[in-house]
Amino acid sequence: MDKILRIDLGAEGGPKAYETPLGDYSGLGGRALTSTIVASEVPPTCHPLGKENKLVIAPGLLSGSAAAMSGRISIGCKSPLTGGIKESNAGGQPSQVLARLGYAAIVLEGKPKGDDIYRVFINKEGVKIEVDNTLKGLGNYGVVEKMRAQFGDKIACISIGQAGEMKLSGASIACTDMELRPTRHAGRGGVGAVMGSKQVKVIVLDDTGMAMRQPKDPEKFRKANTAFVEGLxxxxxxxxxxxxxxxxxxxxxLNExxxxxxxxxxxGRFPGTSKISGETEAALETERGGLATHGCHRGCVIRCSGIYNDKDGHYLTKQPEYETVWAHGADCGIDDLDKIAYMDFLDDDIGLDTIEMGVTIGVAMEAGLLKFGDADGAINLLQEIKKGTPLGRIIGSGAAVTGKVFGVERVPVVKGQGIPAYDPRAVKGLGVTYATSTMxxxxxxxxxxxxxxxxxGGFVDPLKPVGQIELSRNLQIATAAIDSTGMCLFIAFALLDQPETYQSLLDMINAFHGISLTSDDVVALGKKVLKTERDFNIRAGFTKEMDRLPEFFKYEAVPPHNVVFDVPDEELDSVFNW
Amino acid sequence: MGTINVTVKLFASLKKGRFDEKSFTFPEGTTLSDVISSLGLPKEEVVLIFVNGRHMFPESTPSDGDTISLFPAVGGG
Structure with a gap:
């Protein structure tokens, strides 16, 4: 992982691949690497879909090694949804495979002439970029099936569906899972639209013949990894x-x-929650011969995912996540788990952010375009996106655009991005994160x-404003650091409560790289990443007035606790003063 | 001494082999800790206690008509 693969889509005579050394980016991985490259190389005022924007795909510092949980990948660019910097994070197989191929990052740059679309194939022999217009208009499942037929099943794919090709701001980038299904998505911020603007439909990775990355101190690394897994x-x-x-x-x-x-x-409570809860979902998956416990990548020991089968016992989609079930469920008043799971499948296939789509359909329901609870109507809206109709393109552009088009005041977004599954009035610390995050x-x-x-990691009363700034600040710093390791963020649950598990992660990084990182260094790394991202956003034209929640959260009290968002603006402005 | 009627809701692993939701009558002054013990729930497994949707500690005492929701350690996101 000492080199960067760059693909200049706009090169004379057609796209060209070249390698550059890590240079100044040495020692960085994951989000630290994507954000640093974007902040150094992308003009902050550029058009997100233009030739100056870059799409950076980076495994983490420990990806491709034997470290448990190290299979996360960071995808960065200037976001077409927020207009600021973006790091969208996904699981699946590509992170490990890309790291074993020796690349610290792939950077897609420039813009092709003409309207051909490209397939990129990377293996130990090198990189092949070919025009493949047979992929045009396919969903992610169709693309991956074609790649499997062409290259066999020992591959991992990074692809876009129809939404990415249409360059819609709700478009995601799909990463394949252990079963070679395009189910793990870099969902947020419209990263799929940027890949679409580069006219790259799929990147196929094959690490056959490549070895696992080896630690500098194998014995120490093995011990640290064992302690880390025990802690989890x-x-x-x-x-x-x-x-x-x-x-x-x-x-x-959250309902309680x-x-x-x-x-x-x-x-703040949905009457149909018990019909769509995790307990119900897991029982149904088991009953139908799916799986309630399943990892999204090899080396995962938490295994929070699963396989969701339809009524006849056939695969429908991977286990829809909490945010997806909420977005397509409670936020839209829908309590039919099968229909929610079908929407999860459609989102994965068309290549859409499930959170953005659920929030957007909720806004469309508020506008009266369809009724709350209308699951078939919601499914139809996703199909409209697939077809590329004008209505579909509006919905696929996200909640902010849809709210404007239909004249809705209550649009839950910050910096243009849909607010996820926790009400900021009743979970105020998260409200601070929503308002101030660089993302x-x-x-x-x-x-x-x-x-x-x-x-x-302690307790801060969610219904009171006190203590929320410090809580959000510390978590934002820690997250920026974890997102740079390639580690799944869920390790944080154990890290926050068990100092010895946190130490084992540090030991593992140190043994792998032959360095001596302390916990102060980790905090410094997190702060540096956030500062780099904030600086990009300021240069892109962001002001503190954009670090705010939509105003209805300030005056509209949410039942059952009848609370508003009351963390003062001046305090929000202090989150990054450390 | 009077009594209180409360509704108890159990979630995730706590409801296995027990119940989802049930009404109980307790003497006034009963603590949440007493409620948990009376249901045969291992104390160390009950990590989160809500009364009417607000976090409460085991030593607090519920009132008549309260809804008590009990969870093991959970996370996600």
Missing amino acids: RKHGVTGQALPAYGTNVLANI AGGYPTYNFKV GADHTAGYATASNILKV
């Missing part, structure tokens, strides 16, 4: 709840806590639900 297995969240019920175990708890946004953020409304950027609701 003994924590109640990473060892029991996530494997047994998946991420959607949160549905009941009154922070489960329902009917486009009107109320727009993003729960993963500083997951205050941990201490606000789950009592992980």
Whole structure:
């Protein structure tokens, strides 16, 4: 992992691949690498779909090694949805495979002439970029099937569906899972539209003949990895709840806590929650011969995913995540798990961010385009996107655009990005993260639900403004650092409660790279990443006035606790003053 | 001494072999900790206690008509 693969799509005579050394980017991985490259090489005022934008795909510092949980990939660019910097993070196989191929990152740059679309194939022999117009208009499942037929099943794919080809701001980038299905997505921020603007439909990775990355100190690394895995297995969240019920175990708890946004953020409890909860979902998966416990990549020991079969026992989609079930479920007043799972499949196939789509359909329901609870109507809207109709393109452009087109005031977005599955009035720490994150409304950027609701890493009362700034700040810093390692963010549940598990992660990084990183260094790395991203956003024209929630959260109290978002603006402006 | 009527809801692993939702009558002054013990729930497994949607500690005492929701360690996101 000492080189960067660059593909200049706009080169004279057609796209050309070339390699550059890591140089100044040495020692960086994942989000630290994508954000640093974007901040140094992309003009902040450029058009996100223009030739000056770059799409950076980077495994983490430990990806491709034997380190458990190290299969996350970061995809960065200037976002067409927010207009700011973006790092969208996904699981699946590509991170490990790309790292074993020796690349710290792939950078797609420039813009092709003409309207051909390209397929990129990378193996130990090198890189092949070929025109493949037979892929035009295909969904992600169709693309991957064609790649399997052509290159066999020992591959991993990074692809876009119809939404990415249409360059819609809700478009995701799909990464294949262990079963070679395009189910793990870099969902947020419209990264798929940027890949579409480069006219690259799929990147196929084959690491046949490449060895696992080897640590500098194998014995120390092995011991640290063992301790790390033990730590994850003994924590109640990473060892029991996530494997047994998946991420959607949160549905009941957020509902009980009154922070489960329902009917486009009107109320904090959904009457149909028990029908779409993680407990119900896991039982149904098992009953239908699917799987309630399944990893998204090799080397995962938490295994929070699963396989969701239809009524006849046939594969429908991977286990829809908490955010997806919420977005297509409670936020739209829909309590039919099979229809929600079908929407998850459609999102994966068309290549759409499930959070953005659910939030957008909720806004369309608020506008009266369809009724809350109309599952078939919601499915039809996704089909409109697939067809590329004018209405479909509006919906596929996200909640902010859809709200404007239909004259809706109550549009839950920050910096143009849809607010996820935790009401910021009843989970105020997360409200601070939504408002201030460099990414727009993003729960993963500083997951205050941990201490606000789950009592992980301490407890800060979710219904009071006090303590939320510090909580969000510390989590945003820690997250930026974890996102740079290639580690799944869910390790944080164990890290926050068990200092020895945190130490084993540091030991593992140090043994692998032959360095001596301390926890102060980790904090410094997180701060540096955030500062780099903030600086890009400021140069792109962002001001502190954009670090705010939509104003209805300030004056519209959400039942059952009847609370508003009351963290003062001046305090929001202090999040990055450390 | 009077009594209180409360509704208890169990979630995730706590409801296995028990119940989803049930009403109980307890003497006034009963603590949440007492409620948990009376249901045969291992204390260390009950990580989150909500009363009417608000976090509460085991030593607090519920009132008549309260809904008590109990969870093991859970996470996601």
